[in-house]
Amino acid sequence: MSIVPAPVEAQTPVPDDPALIERLYRNLRLTRLVEDEVARVYPTDVIKSPVHLSIGQEFVSVGVCDALEPSDHVSITYRGHAAYLAKGGDLNAMIAEMYGKKTGCAQGRGGSMHLVDMAAGVIGASAVVGTSIPVATGFALAAKRKATGTANSGVVACFIGDGATEEGCFAESLNFAALHRLPILFVCENNGYAIHEPLAKRWATDRLCERVATYGIPATRIEDGDVFTVRDAAAAAVRAMRAGHGPAFLEVMCYRWREHVGPSEDFNQGYRPASDMAPWAARDEVARLAALLPPDRVAALEAEIAATVAAAFAFAETSPFPLSEDLYDHVYA
Ligand SMILES: Cc1ncc(C[n+]2csc(CCOP(=O)(O)OP(=O)(O)O)c2C)c(N)n1
Ligand SMILES: [Mg+2]
Secondary structure, eight states, rough: OOOOOGGGGGGGOOOOOOHHHHHHHHHHHHHHHHHHHHHHHHTTTTTOOOOOTTTTTTHHHHHHHHTTTSEEEEESSSSSHHHHTOOOOOOHHHHHHHHTOSSSSTTTTTGGOOOOOOOTTOOOOOTTTTTTTHHHHHHHHHHHHHSSSSSTOOOOOEEETTTGGHHHHHHHHHHHHHHOOOOOOEEEEEEEEETTTGGGGGOOOOOHHHHTTTTTTOOEEEESSHHHHHHHHHHHHHHHHHHOOEEEEEEEEEESSOOOOSSOOOGSSSSSSSTHHHHHTTTHHHHHHHHOHHHHHHHHHHHHHOOOOOOOOHHHHHHHOOOGGGTTTTTOO
C-alpha cells in the first residue's frame, strides 16, 4: 500500500483565521529549519546521538499540539523533535541534548531520542517502541484524578508510529484508557513503514481505526495531509475529553521524507521508490502555509526563526560537556 495525500486541488478550504495560519506556519517552519540544520551538521559529528527526522511529517505534531494548552501533556517518540517543539519544549535544551552537553534537556545523557521538558508538558521519550504508551496512559489517569471537571482539566496527547500499534501494550493501554474514560488522545503517525518494513508485510488489514473502535474509542483516519484537518480533529477530540468523554484516536497518514535514522534520503535502499514521495512533496505544508501569508510577513518570520535556530546551535556548541565525575549521578543501582 502506498500512501498518497489529497491532491493540492482537492484541499479542504483554508480557515479564515490569519492568526491560526501564522501560528501553525511558525511551528512548521521552526521544526523544518531545525531539522534541516540537524541534517546539515550531522556529518561533522557534533551531534552525539542517532537522529530520527520528522521532515515531511511535522504537520501532525503541529496540528495536534495547537489544540493543547500549556498545562496539557504530550508523550513523544524517538521521532519527537516536531512534537517537542510544537508543545513548547525548550529549543536550546533540545539542541544541547543532541550535542551531548550538560545544558541539554536530559543533561546530555539521552540525545535526540530521549527529549524531555516537564515544564512544557513534554513527558520524557523512550527509544523503545511503544513503551511511552502505558506511561502516557498513566499520565492521563493522573490528569483524570486531578480533574476539576472544568473546561481546563488536563489532557494527554500520545504520539506513536504505526509500528508501535503492533506492541502488546498498545492494546492494553487502549482498553484501560477506554474503560476508565481517560483524557488521552492517541495520535498514530502512520508513515507506512517501521524502519524498512511496509504495512503490507506487517498488517493483515489496514483497518486500524476499526480495530481501535472495538475498544469503544472514537477513531478517525486523516488522509489529506492537511495541518488544518489535523488541528480541527484534535481540537474536537480535546473538547470532548475535557467534557469527560474519554479517549480518542487519530490515525494521520503521512510520509517520512528522509531515511529511518540519519540525515539523508534513502531511495537508493530499494525498499520504497522516490515516486512515493512526490505527491507529499507537492503538498508540503510548510510551503503551502507560507504561500497563504503575506510575503513580507514570511520574510520577517524567516529572519526571526533563523536567528532563533542559529542561537540554539551556538548555545549547544559553546555549552560544556558533562563532567566525568558526574557519570553515576541519577543512576539508581
Ligand atoms: C520494542 C522495540 N522493538 C524494536 C525496536 C527497533 N525499532 C526502532 S524504530 C522501529 C520502527 C518503528 O516504526 P514506527 O512505530 O512506525 O515509527 P516510525 O519510525 O515510522 O516513526 C523499530 C522496529 C525498538 N526500538 N523497540
Ligand atoms: Mg512508521
